[in-house]
Amino acid sequence: MTATAHTSSYYADSANDSRERNSLSEVLETDVCVIGAGYTGLSSALHLLEAGFKVVVLEAARVGWGASGRNGGQIVNSYSRDLDVIESTVGKAQAKLFGEMAFEGGRIIRERIEKYQIDCDLKNGGVFAAINRKQMGHLQQQKALWERYGHTEQLQLLDDAGIRQVVNTDRYIGGLLDKSGGHIHPLNLALGEARTVESLGGKIFEDSAVVRIDEGEYPIVHTANGQVKARFVVVAGNAYLGKLLPQLAAKSMPCGTQVITTEPLGEELAHSLLPQDYCVEDCNYLLDYFRLSADKRLIYGGGVVYGARDPENIKAIILPKLLKTFPQLKGVRIDYTWTGNFLLTLSRLPQVGRIGSNIYYSQGCSGHGVTYTHLAGKLIAEVLTGQAERFDAFASLPHYPFPGGHALRVPFSALGAWYYSLRDKLGI
Numbered sequence: 001m002t003a004t005a006h007t008s009s010y011y012a013d014s015a016n017d018s019r020e021r022n023s024l025s026e027v028l029e030t031d032v033c034v035i036g037a038g039y040t041g042l043s044s045a046l047h048l049l050e051a052g053f054k055v056v057v058l059e060a061a062r063v064g065w066g067a068s069g070r071n072g073g074q075i076v077n078s079y080s081r082d083l084d085v086i087e088s089t090v091g092k093a094q095a096k097l098f099g100e101m102a103f104e105g106g107r108i109i110r111e112r113i114e115k116y117q118i119d120c121d122l123k124n125g126g127v128f129a130a131i132n133r134k135q136m137g138h139l140q141q142q143k144a145l146w147e148r149y150g151h152t153e154q155l156q157l158l159d160d161a162g163i164r165q166v167v168n169t170d171r172y173i174g175g176l177l178d179k180s181g182g183h184i185h186p187l188n189l190a191l192g193e194a195r196t197v198e199s200l201g202g203k204i205f206e207d208s209a210v211v212r213i214d215e216g217e218y219p220i221v222h223t224a225n226g227q228v229k230a231r232f233v234v235v236a237g238n239a240y241l242g243k244l245l246p247q248l249a250a251k252s253m254p255c256g257t258q259v260i261t262t263e264p265l266g267e268e269l270a271h272s273l274l275p276q277d278y279c280v281e282d283c284n285y286l287l288d289y290f291r292l293s294a295d296k297r298l299i300y301g302g303g304v305v306y307g308a309r310d311p312e313n314i315k316a317i318i319l320p321k322l323l324k325t326f327p328q329l330k331g332v333r334i335d336y337t338w339t340g341n342f343l344l345t346l347s348r349l350p351q352v353g354r355i356g357s358n359i360y361y362s363q364g365c366s367g368h369g370v371t372y373t374h375l376a377g378k379l380i381a382e383v384l385t386g387q388a389e390r391f392d393a394f395a396s397l398p399h400y401p402f403p404g405g406h407a408l409r410v411p412f413s414a415l416g417a418w419y420y421s422l423r424d425k426l427g428i
């Protein structure tokens, strides 16, 4: 049974399923072999099983071991670069398709939770909080842009008084509420999706790192002790894929972000911080994100480590940010700290495509991936059932290597982030 444990975190300690799975030690044949059991892999597997495919999922560690089991749990709609950038890249006609899909991932998550009765503490409502006038102006444009693409029901601008009813801090001057945003226990969502995959006949193997893919009419996917021959392969290893497919690694960079979790605060104190129980992220280039857990802890994340080295003292990095937002929590006990990796692309748009005619990949949602990865699974199932238009829209997005090449991309990116953070601090 699975030897690899989940990274120590609040989520691992409050996981509602401790099921372990076999490692692959046989030779199998299937329709689709999925590499990676995070949201991208599990969402693909689920949509494919619903469409009648036989599916085998190979996971190097455990279900939800990567970003999907460690993230802030925030259901953030749209993409890490927004529709105006997509418009200027692909033109208005093609951008319409992206606009229509921008809120679909969040709907898929809710459908999954309801249809398959996944217990993962879903709460509705997410807020983008502005620290200065420039950011507030950006949120006004953001709302207008999303509304232009038909997302008119769920958005509400918050002024100075409005944001204080949502977050009890004097850091923000306003915000944008997305009622169709929200938050979940991310690991329990992944574990529930994995259970559903298995209940629909899919097979999942843990501790089964893929070490090689032989391309061909029927690609063969190799682990240390087994093989899967498939009609199609879906690559969903994201920031943890390593060097399996070097052609993908050249245009994306793993980055770390850190999360801390307080002791349970009690109903009254928790309610005083976030009275509506919405999740919040600020609008800084290197943003802070936070929310309450079901047992009323504050889960607070932020910081980016380019190149994804694990920082030594996470509490020393994140606690000052937490206290800047909520000085009333001075002296609070921190029960958990952890780090996880997401995959950054230069454009911040997902890296999607095919290798040959039967290996598909989707990765690199650059920070906001909870919703997009769920959409990605649906797009992959669509393309394998002969409807390629929406998958191909993403696949057509251009991607470029990071400046500085492999050796210098980390310091160059850190320098760029320092510049944008300075602009945030100065409000310019």
Ligand SMILES: Cc1cc2nc3c(=O)[nH]c(=O)nc-3n(C[C@H](O)[C@H](O)[C@H](O)COP(=O)(O)OP(=O)(O)OC[C@H]3O[C@@H](n4cnc5c(N)ncnc54)[C@H](O)[C@@H]3O)c2cc1C
Pocket (backbone or CB within 6 Å): 035, 036, 037, 038, 039, 040, 041, 058, 059, 060, 061, 062, 063, 064, 065, 066, 067, 068, 069, 070, 071, 072, 073, 074, 075, 076, 208, 209, 210, 211, 236, 237, 238, 239, 240, 241, 242, 244, 256, 257, 258, 259, 289, 301, 339, 340, 341, 342, 362, 363, 365, 366, 367, 368, 369, 370, 371, 373
């Ligand atoms: C700390 C943190 C906080 C975040 N907060 C948010 C948030 O609040 N909201 C939001 O929208 N996004 C957030 N994100 C981003 C979001 O979590 C990710 O975009 C998303 O989970 C990516 O899912 P994935 O399935 O593509 O990758 P992952 O969840 O990382 O899954 C990839 C899986 O593939 C496996 N794998 C890799 N290589 C192989 C191989 N060779 N063989 C077999 N298996 C392999 C890995 O072990 C891993 O389990 C956050 C990310 C982090 C790290």
